Amino acid sequence: MAMLLLHLHPSSSPSLTCLPSSQSLRIPTQKSNQFCSWRPGFCKQSIFRISCKGSLTTRKKATEISAKASAAEKQGTYAMEISEEAAAAEKEGKYDAIVIGAGIGGLVAATQLAIRGARVLVLEKYLIPGGSSGYYERDGFTFDVGSSVMFGFGEKGSLNLMTRSLEAVGKLVDLIPDPTTVHYHMPNSISIRVHRDYEHFICELTEKFPHEKEGIGKFYGECWKVHNALISLELKSLEEPLYLLEQFVRNPIACLTLAFYYPQNAGDIARKYIKDQNLLNFIDAECFLISTVRAYRTPMINASMVLCERHAGGINYPVGGVGSIAKQLVAGLLERGGGIKYKANVRKIILRDGKAVGVRLSNGTEIFSKKVISNATRWDTFENLLDQDAVPEDEKKFQKLYKKGLSFLSIHLGVNADVLPEGTDCHHLVLEDDWDRMEDPYGTIFLSIPTVLDSSLCPAGQHILHIFTASSMDDWQGLPREEYIAKKERIANVIIERLEKTLFPGLQKAITFREVGTPRTHKRYLSRTDGTYGPIPTGRPLGLLGMPFNKTDLEGLYCVGDSCFPGQGVIAVTFSGLERQSVVLDKGYQKLLSWIRGLALNY
Numbered sequence: 001m002a003m004l005l006l007h008l009h010p011s012s013s014p015s016l017t018c019l020p021s022s023q024s025l026r027i028p029t030q031k032s033n034q035f036c037s038w039r040p041g042f043c044k045q046s047i048f049r050i051s052c053k054g055s056l057t058t059r060k061k062a063t064e065i066s067a068k069a070s071a072a073e074k075q076g077t078y079a080m081e082i083s084e085e086a087a088a089a090e091k092e093g094k095y096d097a098i099v100i101g102a103g104i105g106g107l108v109a110a111t112q113l114a115i116r117g118a119r120v121l122v123l124e125k126y127l128i129p130g131g132s133s134g135y136y137e138r139d140g141f142t143f144d145v146g147s148s149v150m151f152g153f154g155e156k157g158s159l160n161l162m163t164r165s166l167e168a169v170g171k172l173v174d175l176i177p178d179p180t181t182v183h184y185h186m187p188n189s190i191s192i193r194v195h196r197d198y199e200h201f202i203c204e205l206t207e208k209f210p211h212e213k214e215g216i217g218k219f220y221g222e223c224w225k226v227h228n229a230l231i232s233l234e235l236k237s238l239e240e241p242l243y244l245l246e247q248f249v250r251n252p253i254a255c256l257t258l259a260f261y262y263p264q265n266a267g268d269i270a271r272k273y274i275k276d277q278n279l280l281n282f283i284d285a286e287c288f289l290i291s292t293v294r295a296y297r298t299p300m301i302n303a304s305m306v307l308c309e310r311h312a313g314g315i316n317y318p319v320g321g322v323g324s325i326a327k328q329l330v331a332g333l334l335e336r337g338g339g340i341k342y343k344a345n346v347r348k349i350i351l352r353d354g355k356a357v358g359v360r361l362s363n364g365t366e367i368f369s370k371k372v373i374s375n376a377t378r379w380d381t382f383e384n385l386l387d388q389d390a391v392p393e394d395e396k397k398f399q400k401l402y403k404k405g406l407s408f409l410s411i412h413l414g415v416n417a418d419v420l421p422e423g424t425d426c427h428h429l430v431l432e433d434d435w436d437r438m439e440d441p442y443g444t445i446f447l448s449i450p451t452v453l454d455s456s457l458c459p460a461g462q463h464i465l466h467i468f469t470a471s472s473m474d475d476w477q478g479l480p481r482e483e484y485i486a487k488k489e490r491i492a493n494v495i496i497e498r499l500e501k502t503l504f505p506g507l508q509k510a511i512t513f514r515e516v517g518t519p520r521t522h523k524r525y526l527s528r529t530d531g532t533y534g535p536i537p538t539g540r541p542l543g544l545l546g547m548p549f550n551k552t553d554l555e556g557l558y559c560v561g562d563s564c565f566p567g568q569g570v571i572a573v574t575f576s577g578l579e580r581q582s583v584v585l586d587k588g589y590q591k592l593l594s595w596i597r598g599l600a601l602n603y
């Protein structure tokens with residue numbers, strides 16, 4: 001293949017059936033600022049199934065493959081899944097593409113290539129797919145490794161990227177709609193639920209800040225403007241000039257709207273309309289949840305996508321845990337002739353005449369391909385997998401604009417079910433008394449309780465509490481083993497005590513299972529340098545302007561994942577996997593994009 005062709009399958013509008021039937025989703029527009037007209041009864045917890053166009057046989061085969069993979073994994077033999085086509089390609093040394101890493105970004109890129117007939121091999125260092133969106137099993141509990149708030153499974157618009165990526169390989173996952181995206185527990189006793197129903201949420205927020213009713217409407221209204229523009233486009237890579245041209249011709253208003261907001265940040269727009277410092281802090285928390293920085297450093301396009309899509313497509317939890325998404329993508333990849341090898345640690349990207357032509361594994365094996373796609377972070381890709389003299393100038397630009405965000409301390413708990421009050425929400429953000437601690441290590445606590453939606457993830461009469469909070473690798477390096485373990489338990493206890501005080505009296509005593517991970521754990525199992533959660537801007541960014549796309553300045557080397565446009569988040573890395581590369585106007589257009597990114601550097 002002289003070029004990579006990656007884009008969404010054209011036949012991609014899934015049909016959604018709600019079991020039992022509930023009201024259909026309403027997508028508010030920016031005009032919809034009618035507060036307090038919300039009525040209860042909307043979308044009770046029901047499982048809905050995304051039905052795919054794939055044939056029954058394909059789906060049956062897929063289920064069998066997933067079951068086989070799960071069984072192999074349990075027996076510890078899940079080292080390699082490779083189709084006959086991929087095995088033949090390996091023998092002939094003829095892969096079209098090697099993907100380093102089976103995170104969601106890597107798997108989406110691999111499957112999108114495979115459906116276009118490319119011979120693809122994914123190389124994953126760990127034992128199972130998914131990376132941060134993986135899972136692990138202990139004592140009857142299925143824990144999500146990281147991600148748990150799932151966008152991209154919506155019914156309408158073009159942002160249902162998860163559904164469409166799965167559907168492209170004939171796969172489906174059963175979903176449980178989350179009626180509340182997140183329950184905020186913030187300083188000054190601010191307790192706010194982000195209901196799936198937009199008006200219900202706006203109503204609750206306005207009740208807390210009645211004097212800011214107009215500002216609230218205007219800020220969120222401007223977010224809807226961006227969201228409406230986003231959903232009206234066919235979403236593909238902005239690196240494809242002909243696609244962009246086509247979108248501009250078809251929908252000039254939407255494209256101009258996006259171009260207008262492209263270099264802007266959510267915080268500046270919020271400050272145009274809102275004066276109350278508590279409310280501005282709350283909007284910072286809304287952005288922090290998705291970008292781990294405050295609103296003035298969060299691109300307006302990303303903020304709008306999240307703040308609106310949670311009400312439009314909604315947040316939906318995959319039955320069986322977040323890990324089922326990666327399992328299904330792998331099954332689809334295998335059916336489309338691709339392959340995946342686990343415990344395959346890529347040590348170097350092999351360059352010939354400045355061009356990426358393959359990879360070398362830690363056991364010395366060399367595998368060659370026409371293109372290499374890295375799902376490792378850009379730091380890992382350019383600092384570890386390539387020699388320093390090979391790092392292109394454009395990467396240095398990226399490293400000036402973005403730095404590694406903090407890592408996480410994560411606590412996975414099993415608890416007796418009766419410690420949770422009735423009606424407890426699935427996701428919580430807790431910062432009790434000081435807004436200034438929001439971005440600090442151990443400041444804000446993220447809490448996810450997936451078992452309030454899917455009780456199959458734990459033994460009867462129990463719940464899972466997945467708690468995480470920012471933590472720096474510097475805090476954990478060079479400690480002797482015993483000190484390391486003691487420190488883990490000490491800090492975890494403080495976090496658990498805070499939750500006991502704020503949300504769940506009696507929590508300590510209700511714990512039946514407990515496992516604590518640190519930035520060292522993240523680094524080890526996710527192979528992310530310093531265990532970083534993802535890139536954050538070094539200063540005040542020009543919105544999304546500085547974010548690099550997939551193509552790198554090294555011929556044959558592409559990146560996907562959260563250090564590519566549009567950034568952190570499972571739906572964002574899915575977008576990053578939907579690359580399409582055309583040779584038409586390629587070089588000149590790439591130069592133009594690089595020049596645009598340069599503007600962010602000079603700002």
Ligand SMILES: NC(=O)c1ccc[n+]([C@@H]2O[C@H](COP(=O)([O-])OP(=O)(O)OC[C@H]3O[C@@H](n4cnc5c(N)ncnc54)[C@H](O)[C@@H]3O)[C@@H](O)[C@H]2O)c1
Nearest residue numbers: 101103104105125131132146147346376527561562568569
């Ligand atoms: N880390 C968390 O706790 C957490 C929590 C919530 C959400 N998330 C989201 O998950 C997203 C990350 O997705 P992603 O697709 O960018 O990446 P990822 O980190 O999920 O996956 C990358 C994969 O590449 C593998 N890998 C890395 N280097 C390798 C090498 N040299 N050889 C072989 N395999 C290698 C890793 O083992 C991992 O499986 C982030 O955007 C983040 O928002 C993460």
Ligand SMILES: CC(C)=CCC/C(C)=C/C=C/C(C)=C/C=C/C(C)=C/C=C/C=C(C)/C=C/C=C(C)/C=C/C=C(\C)CCC=C(C)C
Nearest residue numbers: 149255258259290302305427428446447448566568569572
């Ligand atoms: C040429 C140029 C440059 C331009 C032109 C103009 C235009 C046309 C433009 C366009 C654009 C576009 C298309 C864009 C797109 C974008 C997108 C898609 C975006 C997306 C984003 C997403 C995101 C950001 C997401 C995120 C999420 C997240 C991160 C999440 C998270 C979560 C968590 C952390 C959870 C936790 C919580 C608790 C537990 C509480």
